[in-house]
Amino acid sequence: MQLRDMKPGQRGVVKGFLPGNTEYRKKLFSLGVLPNTRFEVTRVASLGDPVEIKLRGSFISVRKAEIEIIDVRPL
Numbered sequence: 001m002q003l004r005d006m007k008p009g010q011r012g013v014v015k016g017f018l019p020g021n022t023e024y025r026k027k028l029f030s031l032g033v034l035p036n037t038r039f040e041v042t043r044v045a046s047l048g049d050p051v052e053i054k055l056r057g058s059f060i061s062v063r064k065a066e067i068e069i070i071d072v073r074p075l
Contacts, residue, residue, distance in 0.1 A: 001074055003041075003051065003067045011040045012072040020069035032056045033070065 006012060014037045017025055032055055033039075039055035049064040062070075 001072055003053070003062075003070045003072050004048070004064055006041045006051075006072070006074065008041050008043055011038065011075040013038050013075060015071045015073050018069045018071055021066070024066050025069060028062075028070070031060050032058065033060075038075070039072075 001012075003012070014033060014035055016035050017028075037055055039053045041051060042054050042059060043052040045051075050061040051064065051067060052059055052061045
């Protein structure tokens with residue numbers, strides 16, 4: 001499943017990362033988006049971009065094009 005397919009209130013776990021933008025992957029790592037990290041989708045903008053997630057006590061907003069590399073498992 002992809003993070004872009006999740007709705008507000010849904011929770012999941014980051015399984016890993018798909019091949020893609022390695023520079024952005026480093027940025028996600030620095031924000032705490034790591035494999036086996038639990039998160040919750042808190043908001044999705046009206047046009048679907050950006051998506052706000054809560055993980056490790058912080059809220060981060062990520063663009064739809066940038067979350068394509070995040071592989072998740074819903075809880």
